Amino acid sequence: MTKVLDVQEKIKQALDRMGWSQRRFAEVLFYEITDDEADDSEEQIDKFYQKVKKSLQRPTTSTELLESYFVILTKQADYKKAHLVHETSARLDFVDQSILKAVSLVGKDLLKQMDLAEREAEDL
Structure with a gap:
């Protein structure tokens, strides 16, 4: 399995253990990544969700992008509550x-x- 597929699977498994949907994950990412003055309309969040969803499926997604998503995920309270440990x-x-x-x-x-x-x- 390639590094990209490994990271995609790691994110999906963590989301599953946390009880999070990909949409919820995308919303959290949206607010973490964008600045305070960004357009946070439902339309913009939905566009971002579609982008995140595709990034978790495509084998051509940048490993660095996926790793940055994973780092944000590991900082969430639900990640810690799910007894998940980020390997360092x-x-x-x-x-x-x-x-x-x-x-x-x-x-x-x-x-x-x-x-x-x-x-x-x-x-x-």
Whole structure:
């Protein structure tokens, strides 16, 4: 899968976990990207929505554009509420390997517990 398709899929999965439609995402993007004096009529927002919708489908969309959309998405409160974590790279070569392994195991255990809790909640 190409980088563009990966980022498109990452955005779509995050929107799904957040319970957001592409239209809602487009509205948030519109207000984040445009300045305060921009025409924010329904017509302009709808045009922007169509642009965002196409950018999430076309394999020719700029990776940089999609990444900028994703960064805005990660700053939303619903993103954090959905227990989504934005991956960032960090220099870890100065940390002892045993600590890294322990942190990794704890993280995996937490993810398993979260998945189990979600499944139990769905069964209710």
